Amino acid sequence: MANNKLQNIIDTMPNLPTMPNIVMEALNIIGNPKSNINQLSNIISKDSSLTMQILKLVNSAYYGFPTQITTINKAMALLGLNQVKSLIMSVAVQPMMMSYYGINLWEHSIRCAVGCQILSKSLKQGETDEAFVMGLLHDIGKTIFEIHNKGALSEIDRLVKLGADRLTAEKMMFGFDHTEIGQQLVNKWRLPILISNCVKYHHTPQLSENISLVGIVYVANKVSQEKLQYPILDSDIVDTLDFDIPDPQKLREEIFETSQSIINALAK
Numbered sequence: 001m002a003n004n005k006l007q008n009i010i011d012t013m014p015n016l017p018t019m020p021n022i023v024m025e026a027l028n029i030i031g032n033p034k035s036n037i038n039q040l041s042n043i044i045s046k047d048s049s050l051t052m053q054i055l056k057l058v059n060s061a062y063y064g065f066p067t068q069i070t071t072i073n074k075a076m077a078l079l080g081l082n083q084v085k086s087l088i089m090s091v092a093v094q095p096m097m098m099s100y101y102g103i104n105l106w107e108h109s110i111r112c113a114v115g116c117q118i119l120s121k122s123l124k125q126g127e128t129d130e131a132f133v134m135g136l137l138h139d140i141g142k143t144i145f146e147i148h149n150k151g152a153l154s155e156i157d158r159l160v161k162l163g164a165d166r167l168t169a170e171k172m173m174f175g176f177d178h179t180e181i182g183q184q185l186v187n188k189w190r191l192p193i194l195i196s197n198c199v200k201y202h203h204t205p206q207l208s209e210n211i212s213l214v215g216i217v218y219v220a221n222k223v224s225q226e227k228l229q230y231p232i233l234d235s236d237i238v239d240t241l242d243f244d245i246p247d248p249q250k251l252r253e254e255i256f257e258t259s260q261s262i263i264n265a266l267a268k
Helices: 003-012 021-031 037-045 048-058 072-079 081-100 103-123 128-136 142-148 150-161 166-174 178-188 193-201 211-223 248-267
Strands: none
Touching: 003 142, 003 178, 021 037, 021 081, 037 048, 037 072, 037 081, 048 072, 048 081, 048 248, 072 081, 081 103, 081 128, 081 248, 103 128, 103 211, 103 248, 128 193, 128 211, 142 150, 142 166, 142 178, 150 166, 166 178, 178 193, 193 211, 211 248
């Protein structure tokens, strides 16, 4: 489906998931090299719910600070602007994923985000905080299906359980798949082009111009599925990547163990 048709769907769809204004303001501040931590703290502090959720995450076992962090200013000082971006995005997408697609999509997205961060650090590919956001948003297009046609979504899930390829089933039912519509959504949110590419190509990283970084999302997505499919990784795709994953099962165990503290903190 041509991009302008997808764009039209995004532009005319009622109840489209939106990034809260305060989140967009915060992301703009983080993206501005002239900004400082006090400006970001002031913006976030205007939203008590966002503040509370961020402090829950900062105090989770994932970050492992020895003492309780009780203020946004202290959290910012300890984490820095870029790492706070991961926290803000985690909190921002939770309600839209939970509302439109349920807890399974949100938990998988957190696991994929953590997996991307782990791989980014171990492979020394890109920025770890950016990698977290790449993984977090990779399946955001699935939220559109719930709004667009919930009945068709149920049929897709049924076909996938019978062995159908999800992207093929989505295209058959909707005329587009979650990677295509997801790309349009993150473009509407004016997020960086790298995020857009990861959403579009996370099933086909070999087609992306950012093959290494999108490849990280591909691997993290595959190994963090709730129910593994074998082979876990497509050998043809893995051959196009410039890194190796010698033990996908071990990576999966690390992802599930590491991400659980974030899931627990935001589920309270």
